[in-house]
Amino acid sequence: MQFLIEKSGFRNDINGLRAWAVISVVLFHFLVPGFSGGFVGVDIFFVISGFLMTGIITQGLVEQKFSFSRFYLARAVRIVPALVVLVLSLLVWAWFYLPTPDYQGLAGHARYALVFWSNVEFASADSYFAANSHENWLLHTWSLSVEWQFYILFPLLLVLIAKFTNARLHVLFYSLIALVVLSLSYSIWLSPREPTAAFYLLSTRAWEMAAGGVAYFVYVSNWRRVVERPLTLYTGWLLLGLSFTTLNSDLSWPGAWALLPVVGTVLVLLANQSQSILTKPRLFQWLGDRSYSIYLWHWPFAVWLYYIGQLGNPWYLAVGIAVSILAGHLSYWWVEQPVRRSFKELSGRLRFVAVMVPLVMVLAMSLVIRNVVFDGRMPTEVERIAAEAENRNPRGDACRQSMSELHEPCIYGGERLGAIVIGDSHAAALVRSVEAALPNDGLHVLDWTMSACPTIRNLRHSQRHSSRFLCPEFVDYAIEQSSQLPPEVPLLVVNRISNYLHGEPQKQEPEIYLSEPAATYTVERAQELISGFKDTVCTFAQHRPVYVLEPVAEMPVDVPEFMSRKLHFNGEIERVSISISEYEQRHKLALEAMHELTVECNVKLLAPTAVLCDEENCWGDKDGLPVYFDDDHLNERGGRLLLTEFRKMFSDASSDESADGNEE
Template structure:
């Protein structure tokens, strides 16, 4: 979220005096980002502030590196240490404070996530971590307390590479003309890559240095051209005003639905470039006392505002105007405190030390906090929670104890007694309830034969359209198609899949990149549920069911209700905060999600002689389907029943064996 607001001095690059315009431009950028993240109306494109910061940073880096090379005084270790002194102290303190606060506020899974993100933030690789998890504008962003550090990582990666390239160029092709040409060529390549990725892979365009480098290089080009382009008189004011207008246009006219950073990112970047070219000191746009105060503290304000915005969402206060106002004020106050008590003292204290001691102190502090974050990531420390909260949250582990052994393509497991009384076939939803099937058998000597694989739809012709390989699934289905007739013939098969997921795609939720996209296909992958796709799915599902029912009585389980969030986490968090927690969906939401699969199952039952098992009477009332019973979670996450929850279905499965017993000859 937002961008690095680098604590590089606003002193002019290349030996100029203090640049109040740069400091003031920072103020514009940081307030745009802050107001956007607190959902203040009129700042729908405030995220463009990151692009302004990238241009500023590129300008200042070029000034430091090129200026040093021109004077033959540039030192790579000094450059890296200077960047570390500016960025690390305030970041280390922020991460440390969040780890302490998280100890008291966060559930173990949330705390583990914070630890992982804290570690990546300190190692300046968080942009790659967030790229792997979800997009910048996804709902999940408000669950990530350090998401805004992605831009620090992008800039630090740039800091590592940029001076090395310029050092090589200065030796091979000395002179600013060659440097300018190199900046232009790489900028063009990065810009083209950015446009391509923005269309097909927007998260990569947003988070990767390769797609963002053109913005930083634009700042470098402004520096290199600055000596030749010196507007004067009214031209200075016009140039600056045009630049500010472009930045404001981006902030006001763009929103999160834009293809970003696509061509629209030219608005704030060119605007920032024009302000830097104008060099207008004492401007009413950038030179006011307020702008200078904000600009000086912009990095610390930026660091602290996002955790406060996430905190409002965590406590469900993001829609309360008074709390939003308090969050904005706290961002300024904590930003000032960080600047006055951390940034400035640390910079002055480290400036008195040698380079070696600078490096030792900074590395030591990073290691201490990063190791602490790693310990949090690995454990989550559930023992820190009140006992009642810990017991509820621990239900996320109350899954089938044989899941690792049995939920595998090459595994065949029997649950219960050795005398097989039924077969359970399916995916992880089958694994989640197989013990309930075993518990429903009429005799202790009877058992359940289980065959299943996570993410594997038991429709023989279905091919995987999602990410990653599903060769194991294909092998499992081939084995079943060839040998199922001879596998305990006459014994009932209970088929359990999360079938709607494969046909209708994932529901919109935190971390979901392509909601609604089918996860399997037959003739060709489909982006949506076209009539042709649904017809293919229906036909192949029915064919598979008919094939499985040739030598076995077959029972099709209706889809298990999917909850909108992880049940143990929501209930535990609510208890921790002294609130009543409930996770549920309405019957209408359930019907809307699963209507197609119900119709397909009904057709398969009619044509193939299969029977239907409906879990809704056991998990729902007339209005809602619930994620808990008497305050206790029924699920380990948002869609898999726990070993506690699956026992509610024992009466449903018992009907299978009661019916078979009634039909048996006496």
């Protein structure tokens, strides 16, 4: 295999390919039918980036004039100015339109976008495909972060290999093949186990860019005449067409399925057919020139339609797509092009200053917004409603047990143990309300809570290694400690149990199990978990009085966000609710199991529906203010409404003591 490294000129087939990539992403994000796999546009961008960057670096190495500083600065000039303008525009616009929690959330995401760390931040958050992803104004910047991290590490890798191999191109070529194999293998392994992390991280995306690098070496080799033909082009576009229309967000991504768009893109690049009707026409060239700016600007418009509840409206979608393209054109015309022209006249040092100063200024602005509350921006009632999203247990995050390392449990209150609360994040949300229900100030609540950990012994997780799923160890610890603590102290069990039994609409594959992993939420699996739950609760009941809180109603939307946005944009409050029949249907198995516990091991039940629901509906607010901080966790206001229920734990104990005294 022989290589002929030469400076390549502009290729309109690559520019046209960019057009297809950005349009597929835009149509996917605006939920246009027929583009269920439009998210692969990002994969196409990654392959193109790997192809072009490999060419730039390799040419510099062959000519012995590669410069890290010039390479990094060129990438910064290409990416940073338009990104800074987008972030600044959003922060200024949001000052007038977003309630404080949303505004500060935007600022928090802005800081990660500006330092190209979004992908790492989002890797531990919600899935890219989750419904609430449309609330993150800068979610799409994750791909820029991946690319920038690639830009930093990739030249270091190639230069290091070249240094120790005397710049032998064969070694660089085979090294890239090895990188493809390693990263792809890791991606295939991780995608079904930790899909969110696999989607966002460079380690599972590097193979796509390395595949572009492999394509570059084939393109400049004597194999070029074998692959540079129409058949290669048609095969590549067939694979890309299948990717756009048949792939969907239910697949583990970017696992083996990502080979479809990646191989398709590689084939189109190798075909080098500049006259193709799919890329040569002026429209595709126009869109390709503006693809970066269109990508930057389209997502905020999609989020805006989601905010105002019009993302599914065809007329709004048409306007949103058109405005996205217009905004991309203006960004290209007013930012990208002037920057390129003017920066040619500047020295390298001045270019660096001209790029960094605006970035640092907007970054500082985002940090200030993130940490300072500016009163008076929004109508008072809008801010009051939105603020209920932050009205939660201030010690909740610190006191909940970690899945990777157990710590000393927190206590809330006085010196003597008065109650124990065990469960998942629903329990953590209510600890302070149980504290408020204690009979006197000298007592405290012991916090035994862990997010996503139902009170079930011997639980296992299908997508996590045992060292990263300490739920079973935590439940065993709680059982052991319970047997040693004063037996008169009541224990309250709180779990979002129906979620573990039935899942959520966007999560089709269950993760936790007892005996065998399951591909779907079956009745048999639910019954097994119910049996494990009852067994665990009855074990606790051997040592002390046990109370179980019946399920808290799960609302269809994030209550503070929905109510504050409706009031702000529509001028009136719209309440959130679910019907009693919906509640009973969702929690039928859980409620049956809990009532069986009252007979099997003398457990007593507390009913949130007694105060949060009426005869027809369960409500997300009380007197116009949310009682949830999201769609399913009660905030402090909601927890305080349950005080009468929680006090039953202590009035029952007093009644039992009185009865014992009368018997004596």
